[in-house]
Amino acid sequence: MGSEEFTVPRRTVIGGLVGAVTAGTLGATGLAQPARARTRARSPIVRGPAVRLVSGGQPRAAIVVEEPGSPLVAEAAQVLQHLVERSSGVRLRIVGPGDAFPEPAAVRLGRGPKALAAMAEAGVSLGAEHYWTHASARDVLVVGSDHDPGTDSNNYVNRTPATIWGVQRLLDDWLGVRWLWPGDGGIAVPRSSEIAVGHHTELHRPAQLNRQLRNSLNTGHSRATNAWLAEDELTRLNAEMFGWAEAHHMxxxxxxxxxxxxxxxxxxxxxxxxxxxxxxPSGEGYAQPWPVAERVKLRITHPEVADQILADWRADGSPATWSVTPNDSTGFDTSPETMATDFPVGQDPLDVWLGSGNLSTRFVKFWNGLLERMRGERPDVKLLSLAYACYAEAPPPEAGVRVADGTILGVVPAPWHRTGWQDWSDRGAQHYLRPNWWHAGASAPLLPLQLEGGFVEFTQAHNSAGFDFDSVMGFWGSQNPRYYMTARLSSRPELTPDDVIEEYLTTFGGAADAVGAYLAHWEDFTTRASYPLGYPNYEVQDPDGLYSRAVRDHGIHPGITKGSIEALAYLFGDDVVQPAGEILAQARTDAAGDTDVLDRISFLSDGLTELTTVRNTLVLGKQDPDGMAFRTAAGELLELRKELTSRHAVYGEVAYWREQAFDQPTSI
Known part of the structure; x- marks a missing residue:
């Protein structure tokens, strides 16, 4: 049996929405008429030659593991088998390279004879992180540049599961699978009795060099005084979190x-x-170590400082990259020699010391000098630093300095400072996005989707080497659209923020309009609140926003972390939260009978429940921390967080770690 004309799913963007289309053979004919975008959570349609995997509720293909010695290829087979079964109820058999099977077609994973021959014929070679997918006649072929160090399989920094990425790309493109949040319940899999892969040949790899979304779960577990997760449960949650990240090509x-x-x-x-x-600064009473020993700053114009940095680099084997990020907080050098390298010259020494001056020029000059010396010993070395706080903005053109080639800067911006990102590009920097935005909001559904998504989209189009987000704080029930936005734009950079929102809503089937209203409710609130996403300088987009008013009226901390927790008691009254709950109630009505969608709505509802519970606990704790009402509320919050942590709705230990670090009354 050869290739057949068959209806197969395919995601296509039409007019900013994910729409259904009909087309001929991929790459051979154009798109035809779009159909209505939001029906059930299913992928759009393409007609053309295809390899059937499932038809009429029966398996039509086997999964062939062409590299039986590869754990990653074996894992890719399991991912494909599991999600096809979730969609169709049909379990495809997994066989080895020499095994016979009765099905007429095969999905062949790894470097088998057919894949190698097809790659040679097409002139395809795989570099780092590449994966190649091909479908023709009776075979679907997936080959990836896998790297598996065999240790710490839950850390996506240490491995490249490119064959798994290839399988997930097929499931994304041809079945419409979406990885919304960690765990099997967070994978939206359209139901279908007909599954096929259209004929195609595609070579992919992630667009950016480095893609990191830090996981805060282990830190919360180690630092919360009332941590409860057993090691096996912690391991499971981490594995599911990393699985979600890898599905988005982190x-x-x-x-x-x-x-x-x-x-x-x-x-x-x-x-x-x-x-x-x-x-x-003289006469101000400051002395070293300031503010603490771990955060002292250097006198960067002292020649022995640069000598010691190079000595440390050599002692570590002269590696290919070396960080020279200054220590955090205040206490910058006010010596005359260093201040003479600033632009503008003559800034107030106290402002410089406290980090409210503009110190970018001094650091660019310092980095350039270091890199010149290091490249005399290793020409390919790269120097790394954050561009942060008082050195977050690029030197102005009149300063007459450019960033030396080979310096990579992690820019820590407010998400409305596109000109700041462009300014570093104009000064010659290669840079990556290193925001702290996700520390804002605490348990609340803070959803600046267009603001953050638009900035991520902008950076990807303007000289970005990648991103390193600090951190996924684990408020998945309330902030998962925010996490999904960044992850999805990274793995599919051809999408826009509107596209990502629309495909997210499509996974809610008949409740898509109600869930869209829910997201709009919280995005509108987020705009009106105007949290200080310009961390660490407490910068807000609207100084008359709800957050800034709470700082003035109630004395909450102006910063992104402590203030976000305190704000829960003041900004999230029933007038804000109750309408959101009513929208979700309508969503449940709209999704009646669709258990998958109802489960997703319940996940969002879990976020609201946790928000109101921690809000009430904070209010009672501030009123009477020794009272029985507070103690009862704190006990209920603990039990709720234990339950919700087990399914990723909130990482309760992370929440407690942050609350305890800032002396917020949420636990006994």
């Missing part, structure tokens, strides 16, 4: 990380070389 083909680089220097050199450290 990983790296060039590790880019710029941690604060000098946190041990005071301990190492404070007694023997105190002159290596930042000079405080």
């Amino acid at each position: 990983g790296t083909r060039e590790r880019i990380a710029a941690p604060h680089a000098f946190t041990s220097w005071w301990e190492r050199f404070g007694e023997t070389h105190p002159d290596w450290f930042a000079v405080p």
Whole structure:
């Protein structure tokens, strides 16, 4: 039996929406008329030659593991088998390369003879992170540039599951599968008794070098004083979180990380070389170590400082990348020699010390000098730093400095500062996005989808080497559309924020309009609230927003982390939360009988329940932290968070870690 004309799903973007289309053979004919976008959660339609996997409720293909010794190829087979079965109820058999099978077609995973021959004929070679998919006649072929170190399989930084990415690409394109949040319940799989893959040949790899969404779950578990997760449960949750991240192609083909680089220097050199450290402004009463030993700044014009940085680099084997990010917080050097390298010259020393000056020029000059010396010893070395706080903005043109080629900067921007991103590009920087936006909101459904999504889209089109988000705080029930937006734009950069929202809503079937109203409710609130996403300088887009009013009227902290927790008690009254609950009630009515969609709506509802419970607990704790009402509420919050953590609706231990760090009354 050869190839057949068959109706197969295919996602296509039409006019900013994910629409249904009809087309001929891929790459051979144009698109025909669009159909209505929001029906059930299913993929649009293409007609053309296809390889059937399932037809009439019967298996029409086997899954052939062509590399039986590869754990990643074996895992790819399991992913395909599981999700096809979830869609159709049909379990495709998995066989080895020499096994016979009765089905007329095959999905062949890995470097088997047919794949190698087809790749040679097409002139395809695979570089780092590439994966190749091909369908013709009776075979679907998937080959990836896998890398599996065999350790810490839950860390996507350490492995490249490119064959799995290829399988997930097929499921995305031809079945309409969407990975909304971690765990099997977060994978939206359209139901279909007919599954096929249209004829095609495609070579893909992630567009950006480095894609990191940090997982805060382990940190919360280790630091919350009332952590409860057993190791096996923690392992499961981490594995599901990393599985979600990998489905969105998180990983790296060039590790880019710029941690604060000098946190041990005071301990190492404070007694023997105190002159290596930042000079405080005279007459102000400051002394080193300031503000604490781990956060002291360097006197970067002292020649021995650069000598020691190079010595440390050499002692570590002169690696290909080296971080020189200044330590966090305040205490920048006010020595005359260093201030002479600033632009503008003559800034107030106290402003410089407290980090409210503009210090980018001094650091660019310092980095350029370091890199010139390092490249004399290793020409391919790259210097890494954050562009952060008082050195977040690029030097102005009149400063007359450019960033040396080989410097990669992690820009920590407000999501409305597109000109700031472009300014670094204009000064010659290769840079990556390193925001702290997701620390904002605490448990609340803070959803700046267009704002953040638009900025991510902009950076991808303007010299971005990738991103490193700090961090996924785990408020999945309330903020999962926010996480999904960034992840989806990364794995499918041809989409727009509107496209991502529309395909997200499509997974809610008949309740799509109601869930759209729910997202719009919270996006409108987010705009009116205007949280300080310009971290760490408490910058807001609207100084008269609800958040800034709460700072003035109720004394909440202006910062992104502590203030977000305190704001729960003031900004999320019933006048805000109750309409959201009513919208979800309408969504349940609209989704009656669709258990998959009802489960997704319940997940969103879990986020609202946790929000109102922690809000009430905070209010009672501030009124009477020793009272029985507070103790009862705190006990109920703990039990709720234990339940919701088990299904990713909230990472309760992370929430407690942040609340306890800022002395917020949510636990006994």
